[in-house]
Amino acid sequence: MSYIPKSWSAPAALVVAAALLIPIFAPDFMLFEFSIAVSYGIAVLGLNLLLGFSGQICLAQGALFGIGAYTTAILNVSFGMDPLLTLPFAAIVTSLTGVLIGLPALRLQGLQLAIVTFGVASAFPQLLLKADGITGGVTGLATDQPMAPQWFPGSLELWLYGLSLVCAAVSVLLFSRLLRGDTGRLMRALRDNPLIAEALGVSLTKARLAAFAASSALAGLGGGLFCILNGFISPQSFLPMKSIDILIGGVVGGITSMAGAFIGAVFIVFVPGWTTDINPALGGLIYGLCLIGMMIVARKGIAGVPIGDGLKALRRRINKRRQSRVPGILPGQ
Amino acid sequence: QDTSPGIANDTVKIGISGPLTGPVAALGAIADGIRTRIDPINSAGGIKMADGKTRKIELLVEDDGLDPQRTLTNARKLVEKEEVFALVATAGTPNNQAIGRYTTQRGVPNLFMYSGVHELAGPEWEMGFVPSFTTEAAIFAKYLLDNMPQAKIALLFLNTETGQTFQSALEGAISGSNVSIVAAQPVTSADPTVETQLSTLKASGADTLVVITGPKQGAEAVRFATESGWKPTTLVSNIAASIASLKPAGLENAKGVITSQFLKQVNATAPGDDEGVQRYLADHAAAQSKFSTDDALGQSGYAIGDALVKVLESMKAPTREAVMEAARNLDHVQLDLLLPGIALTTKSGEDVYPIESLQLFQFDGTAYQPLGEAISFEGKTPKH
Amino acid sequence: MAVQAAEENSPVLAVDKVDVRFGGIHALRGVSLNVREGEICGLIGPNGAGKTTLFNCITRLNTVTAGAIRLNGQALEPLPPRQIIRMGIARTFQNLGIYAGMTVLENVMLGAHHFSGGRFIDALLRPGRSRRIEQELKARCADVLADLGLGDVANVLAGSLPYATQKRIEIARALASRPALLLLDEPAGGLTHGEVAEFGDMVARVRETYGVTVLLIEHHMGLVMGLCDRVEVFHLGQNLASGKPEEVRANPAVINAYLGKSR
Amino acid sequence: MELFFQLIIDGLASGAIYASLALALVLIFRATHIVNFGQGEMATFSAYCAWQLCEWGVPIPLSFVVVGAASFLLGIFVFRAVVRPISKAPVEAIVVVTLGLFVSFQALCLWVWGADQRAFPSMFPSDGWDILGVRVTASVLGILLVLGCLAAAIGGIFRLTRLGLAMRASAYSSEKSLLVGIPVEKMLMLGWGFAATIGFIAAVLVGPRLFLSPTMMMSILLYALASATLGGWDSPLGAVLGGLLVGVAESLGATFLPFIGADLRVVIPIAVTLAILLVRPAGLFGTATVVKV
Amino acid sequence: MTILTVQGLHAGYGVADVLRNIDFAVERGTIVALLGANGAGKTTTLRALSGLIPSRGVIKFAGTDLRQCSAARRVELGLAHVPQGRGTFAEFTVEENLAAGAYTAGSKRQIAQDMERWYEAFPRLAERRRQLAGSLSGGEQQMLALARALMSRPKLLLCDEPSLGLAPAITQEIFEIFRQLNQEHGMTLLIVEQNADLTLQFADTAYVMEAGEITLNGKASDLLSDEAVQQSYLGV
Ligand SMILES: Nc1ncnc2c1ncn2[C@@H]1O[C@H](COP(=O)(O)OP(=O)(O)OP(=O)(O)O)[C@@H](O)[C@H]1O
Ligand SMILES: Nc1ncnc2c1ncn2[C@@H]1O[C@H](COP(=O)(O)OP(=O)(O)OP(=O)(O)O)[C@@H](O)[C@H]1O
Ligand SMILES: CC(C)C[C@H](N)C(=O)O
Ligand SMILES: [Mg+2]
Numbered sequence A: 001m002s003y004i005p006k007s008w009s010a011p012a013a014l015v016v017a018a019a020l021l022i023p024i025f026a027p028d029f030m031l032f033e034f035s036i037a038v039s040y041g042i043a044v045l046g047l048n049l050l051l052g053f054s055g056q057i058c059l060a061q062g063a064l065f066g067i068g069a070y071t072t073a074i075l076n077v078s079f080g081m082d083p084l085l086t087l088p089f090a091a092i093v094t095s096l097t098g099v100l101i102g103l104p105a106l107r108l109q110g111l112q113l114a115i116v117t118f119g120v121a122s123a124f125p126q127l128l129l130k131a132d133g134i135t136g137g138v139t140g141l142a143t144d145q146p147m148a149p150q151w152f153p154g155s156l157e158l159w160l161y162g163l164s165l166v167c168a169a170v171s172v173l174l175f176s177r178l179l180r181g182d183t184g185r186l187m188r189a190l191r192d193n194p195l196i197a198e199a200l201g202v203s204l205t206k207a208r209l210a211a212f213a214a215s216s217a218l219a220g221l222g223g224g225l226f227c228i229l230n231g232f233i234s235p236q237s238f239l240p241m242k243s244i245d246i247l248i249g250g251v252v253g254g255i256t257s258m259a260g261a262f263i264g265a266v267f268i269v270f271v272p273g274w275t276t277d278i279n280p281a282l283g284g285l286i287y288g289l290c291l292i293g294m295m296i297v298a299r300k301g302i303a304g305v306p307i308g309d310g311l312k313a314l315r316r317r318i319n320k321r322r323q324s325r326v327p328g329i330l331p332g333q
Numbered sequence B: 001q002d003t004s005p006g007i008a009n010d011t012v013k014i015g016i017s018g019p020l021t022g023p024v025a026a027l028g029a030i031a032d033g034i035r036t037r038i039d040p041i042n043s044a045g046g047i048k049m050a051d052g053k054t055r056k057i058e059l060l061v062e063d064d065g066l067d068p069q070r071t072l073t074n075a076r077k078l079v080e081k082e083e084v085f086a087l088v089a090t091a092g093t094p095n096n097q098a099i100g101r102y103t104t105q106r107g108v109p110n111l112f113m114y115s116g117v118h119e120l121a122g123p124e125w126e127m128g129f130v131p132s133f134t135t136e137a138a139i140f141a142k143y144l145l146d147n148m149p150q151a152k153i154a155l156l157f158l159n160t161e162t163g164q165t166f167q168s169a170l171e172g173a174i175s176g177s178n179v180s181i182v183a184a185q186p187v188t189s190a191d192p193t194v195e196t197q198l199s200t201l202k203a204s205g206a207d208t209l210v211v212i213t214g215p216k217q218g219a220e221a222v223r224f225a226t227e228s229g230w231k232p233t234t235l236v237s238n239i240a241a242s243i244a245s246l247k248p249a250g251l252e253n254a255k256g257v258i259t260s261q262f263l264k265q266v267n268a269t270a271p272g273d274d275e276g277v278q279r280y281l282a283d284h285a286a287a288q289s290k291f292s293t294d295d296a297l298g299q300s301g302y303a304i305g306d307a308l309v310k311v312l313e314s315m316k317a318p319t320r321e322a323v324m325e326a327a328r329n330l331d332h333v334q335l336d337l338l339l340p341g342i343a344l345t346t347k348s349g350e351d352v353y354p355i356e357s358l359q360l361f362q363f364d365g366t367a368y369q370p371l372g373e374a375i376s377f378e379g380k381t382p383k384h
Numbered sequence C: 001m002a003v004q005a006a007e008e009n010s011p012v013l014a015v016d017k018v019d020v021r022f023g024g025i026h027a028l029r030g031v032s033l034n035v036r037e038g039e040i041c042g043l044i045g046p047n048g049a050g051k052t053t054l055f056n057c058i059t060r061l062n063t064v065t066a067g068a069i070r071l072n073g074q075a076l077e078p079l080p081p082r083q084i085i086r087m088g089i090a091r092t093f094q095n096l097g098i099y100a101g102m103t104v105l106e107n108v109m110l111g112a113h114h115f116s117g118g119r120f121i122d123a124l125l126r127p128g129r130s131r132r133i134e135q136e137l138k139a140r141c142a143d144v145l146a147d148l149g150l151g152d153v154a155n156v157l158a159g160s161l162p163y164a165t166q167k168r169i170e171i172a173r174a175l176a177s178r179p180a181l182l183l184l185d186e187p188a189g190g191l192t193h194g195e196v197a198e199f200g201d202m203v204a205r206v207r208e209t210y211g212v213t214v215l216l217i218e219h220h221m222g223l224v225m226g227l228c229d230r231v232e233v234f235h236l237g238q239n240l241a242s243g244k245p246e247e248v249r250a251n252p253a254v255i256n257a258y259l260g261k262s263r
Numbered sequence D: 001m002e003l004f005f006q007l008i009i010d011g012l013a014s015g016a017i018y019a020s021l022a023l024a025l026v027l028i029f030r031a032t033h034i035v036n037f038g039q040g041e042m043a044t045f046s047a048y049c050a051w052q053l054c055e056w057g058v059p060i061p062l063s064f065v066v067v068g069a070a071s072f073l074l075g076i077f078v079f080r081a082v083v084r085p086i087s088k089a090p091v092e093a094i095v096v097v098t099l100g101l102f103v104s105f106q107a108l109c110l111w112v113w114g115a116d117q118r119a120f121p122s123m124f125p126s127d128g129w130d131i132l133g134v135r136v137t138a139s140v141l142g143i144l145l146v147l148g149c150l151a152a153a154i155g156g157i158f159r160l161t162r163l164g165l166a167m168r169a170s171a172y173s174s175e176k177s178l179l180v181g182i183p184v185e186k187m188l189m190l191g192w193g194f195a196a197t198i199g200f201i202a203a204v205l206v207g208p209r210l211f212l213s214p215t216m217m218m219s220i221l222l223y224a225l226a227s228a229t230l231g232g233w234d235s236p237l238g239a240v241l242g243g244l245l246v247g248v249a250e251s252l253g254a255t256f257l258p259f260i261g262a263d264l265r266v267v268i269p270i271a272v273t274l275a276i277l278l279v280r281p282a283g284l285f286g287t288a289t290v291v292k293v
Numbered sequence E: 001m002t003i004l005t006v007q008g009l010h011a012g013y014g015v016a017d018v019l020r021n022i023d024f025a026v027e028r029g030t031i032v033a034l035l036g037a038n039g040a041g042k043t044t045t046l047r048a049l050s051g052l053i054p055s056r057g058v059i060k061f062a063g064t065d066l067r068q069c070s071a072a073r074r075v076e077l078g079l080a081h082v083p084q085g086r087g088t089f090a091e092f093t094v095e096e097n098l099a100a101g102a103y104t105a106g107s108k109r110q111i112a113q114d115m116e117r118w119y120e121a122f123p124r125l126a127e128r129r130r131q132l133a134g135s136l137s138g139g140e141q142q143m144l145a146l147a148r149a150l151m152s153r154p155k156l157l158l159c160d161e162p163s164l165g166l167a168p169a170i171t172q173e174i175f176e177i178f179r180q181l182n183q184e185h186g187m188t189l190l191i192v193e194q195n196a197d198l199t200l201q202f203a204d205t206a207y208v209m210e211a212g213e214i215t216l217n218g219k220a221s222d223l224l225s226d227e228a229v230q231q232s233y234l235g236v
């Protein structure tokens, strides 16, 4: 049971279809919100790679997202680079930072890793303030106004949305390449039982850091995109809660699903707004209850339900049937 | 002339984005304060504007949790989906910076931003409200130069635009005198306690403590100064000095605290005979507002609502340009909650600061007593 | 043939006075053991004698406090655990070391992982190459599965299979790494008598086809006596006896410590 | 030098605050193997209820006792309503549920009582003494004393009693516990109840220092998590000592390490935690587990 | 008198049932063997009996219908289950494991007595009172699992492959203990074992399972001489 075909199942198809249909129905401001959601989605995808497929938790994903955003902003503001061209750098710089953050992961796992990385997320905005020489401190950084090229027929928002989708597509492509075949299997082995994996010749160091690097690269790409979309960033956008939001996005969407990453991102971008629309005073309460309800109804995330579950049940049934054909004693040759 | 979006013959839509949830949800009282002011007007039929029409105000409030990016999406949603006429009281400096470019390009008024830093990203379409932190720094400096010419200041400041602006303004204002800053310690709004910083400040041998932080750290500082047996002259920024927010520190500990104010003191149990205060209390009761009557943020919101009403009244055409025009040319406009002697004054092209006067007060254990008259910095608000 | 070969060849695996302590517990106290090329060597001993600990030392999951372990003359102690399989040692675990959430084939492919797999950069940038490698790997592992009679269940989740089948998957996985030395830790646990006999045949067959040397921990005396060329007995972390199965079975010390009276 | 000692005292004071929440977190972890991110917010809610009773004129001790008992019920309610339905869900889903509790309780307090900070009555006198120029206050000593006793009591219950053993077993593996006849669900329920009560006590201790507000506990969450990790998640005493260590390290580091300073003090708890974990992976007082395959 | 009656039992994992319509009974004070090939469903049967997996059908234990009882309640009623493989609390010490096993047992004194008794029976455990169960050797864990189950002084002991991973001498001893418990305390035992020769020597009656159904039952001595059984389960 390879994970790729599974993720490419119904939820993925739905997400792709929705992504393509959105520009037709959504007004500009909403297209903008969707673009923001896609940028988060890329970061959530990174988290899924780490959490869902290699079993390591990183609660600094929001900080890494911020590093991507600041890389883009600084390259643009201080070096005059075209924002679009900065994206690969955002991914690379963040990836390297991610490896640094991942170093403790070689010794720590689970809860402890979560808390240490959450500490990184908490320190991040303060570090940005401290390094105000390059980050602009509290004032933040305003980057070049994003602009659609001359030849582009649609609106600026459509252009940015298209750009986001391209980034997402690239991310999904890289993601699925990593999860296909040996590397993916290896990461899952790592997740399920590192001890055995090591006995099978897996280099834990290499695999863990690779997972961190890849995951952070995605966070960085998402962050760079986020910066381009907004045209302005400041430390206030990368508070520790952002990392928690990204985690929520991942889990609500489903941490072992690519489609889920984007579903989850849409959730964290839109649902808090909807709940305050229902009742401004009670918005937070409704959102909190919504999170709890969500997990009770769909414990494997939205992407795991209900289509996903049905498929799985079917698969299990098929397996069962095959299995019953296995003779109880050793088959002779 | 064309009519701008968001304004009809009988209504005008106003958008607000601010933190209704999360760690700084206290700022949500601003939106509530505005609503407190607007509700009675709507029930009375609306505002009579200078173009001859009477319009009701429709307030649309969005939560941004003080995240600038969410402020931007909110602003876009308000402008493009809800088609508001103007944004009001957007809270937070970076938040206003984040939407500056957008409001400028769209030509959407961003009125009475709740930020003590006024020089932001889109000067044409923006207007602040509360006095600049530089004004407050100047008035504190003036007090010290007049009364304690040898003062040694220990500064506890919020490590954001707020505190940094204040710090540099204070340094500027005391330069060349014998008043000096002997120690400065930053706090962040995430710091659970600030005793470490205060101990360090105390050890510096300062005789004056200046506090420019949020309400929580302000109250902690006031408590610390007494608890630790350190008795400096304490000056607290008006962001942190309302009686409501000092109460948890123990009001007896706050005795002697000096602050600068532009809003009247409100004491619900003894409202006194000030008409403005009485109207505020009546409106507060009628609107069943959540914030307590002595909440400085709610009061600020109420004042902003009041200012909004005044601006809309003097708007000569149903356009966004006209509202900016009106806001930029306020001439000694009195508000219910502004202290006597303090009024909104702006001048197109020259003066972007609506409130430039502050009055010093000292706490006597139950109430703030004025220390002299309001001091006006009209036209001379220090830039930063 | 195998028995003769065992006597002629130099040891593949040489364990020399190995000592292991866990805090206050002295689990191995200077045990020595040689396994010769091509033989099936049994390792028996009472519970807690240190058999599994020795396996763990060989595969570097535990560190030895003193002594040396050599494979074909090369010391194993300095190597990290993940190098062991590359040296040609593969093992199974006493309490099932399979990945229950993966299919049988995936489990086995993990065993062959070290041939080619695990290059993250290749996976990202050279999808063609990694796909080809994956195909090769799959073919090779399918062969192993077929050899062990697991062909039918290749795509079934390993966790849902009966205990004994899972143990067999582990052996398949170990074989997929093409080891020179195969360490089996109680592979026949939970098999019925009939199954044990077949299992013995399978191990013998595997030794021929894959040319492996086997070190086998087992409490099932029937299997040990029938299958092993030589048997080594541990007791309380020390060598108690060693020799041909029949000799060991007749050794009073072994009977006393391990086999019990009635056997 | 006086400053140095004063800072140590300050560090102990804030450390005691971190330790209070850490203790509640460790308790729930020990009893249910869940890190309840909403623990502090539930405690804040309880504290608000107590405050409200006081405002209505109920004597302080009585209201504390009443709310302490009610908190136990609150814990049980939360367990039954939201935790039990997902008890078999993967861990990340449970984490999100506790985050949901966090958001919900914070929003609930905000909705009912508003965001203004309130004065929470202190159990301790406001006395303070100057000892060789160093100021020590009664409230800090009081908090430390109460925490010490609580930690010892909780540790004792877990280590030495049948109930404690059963609770630990239930947290560790429900299947294995059922096999020996432990009513797992009841144990988990008790765990939630106890944790909510201890959380309330923590809120009572820190309330007067931090001022009662919906986000009171949120501001110390990271510090409390670091303290619990540092001390070892299965040791109540470790949580308290961890908290104190974090507090002192923070206080001294923020003052004497120029490149850190007060604005970067938030890195200190994590740096200290990381340093200690690298030496002792299970934390200072945590027990390392051995996994055999 | 029967202590356990099972009628029309269905159970499984998820979609399809592993057990289909199982009927059997266990007489009080007897030793019953449950034999069967790998994957026949023996473990599943025991798990259904002790309530670890949901099941349909009737399970009557000492007059009580177990369907209403949680797994924990079943232990209180006197049913103990030694699971297959390593069922100990790996994070607990040996002593704590035994104490947990005595959760439903009576007085402190009785518990202390029992503990001493099993320490005597398994001296290896006595040496390792403070060792974490997870770090014990496989066989040591098996002994611990057994001792832990016996701490609850069950009326009926369900034993899933008790000899798994045990040295021959210890296996022998354990069966002696079973016999002793059975004769001296009237404990009933239902034993799933692959070591069929040994089990059938000790057992009074036996059932044989194949593919989720019971295909054969009878006196243990009869089965010992049954040809089919000899072929697949006995080492003759
Ligand atoms: N990590 C550890 N910590 C402490 N003691 C340990 C550890 N690992 C093993 N031991 C002890 O070392 C001794 C040897 O254990 P080992 O697992 O090697 O036994 P074994 O010979 O494989 O026994 P079995 O036949 O029961 O599997 C045992 O007494 C065990 O309790
Ligand atoms: N967790 C599970 N999920 C799905 N199927 C399972 C699970 N556990 C067991 N099975 C299946 O149920 C059937 C019966 O298994 P069970 O463990 O009861 O057999 P058993 O007779 O005890 O065999 P063994 O001798 O291997 O212990 C097998 O086909 C097995 O594959
Ligand atoms: C008091 C706060 C509203 C000040 C805010 N932090 C700002 O920088 O504008
Ligand atoms: Mg072993």
Ligand SMILES: [Mg+2]
Pocket: C163, E042, E043, E044, E084, E160
């Ligand atoms: Mg079984």
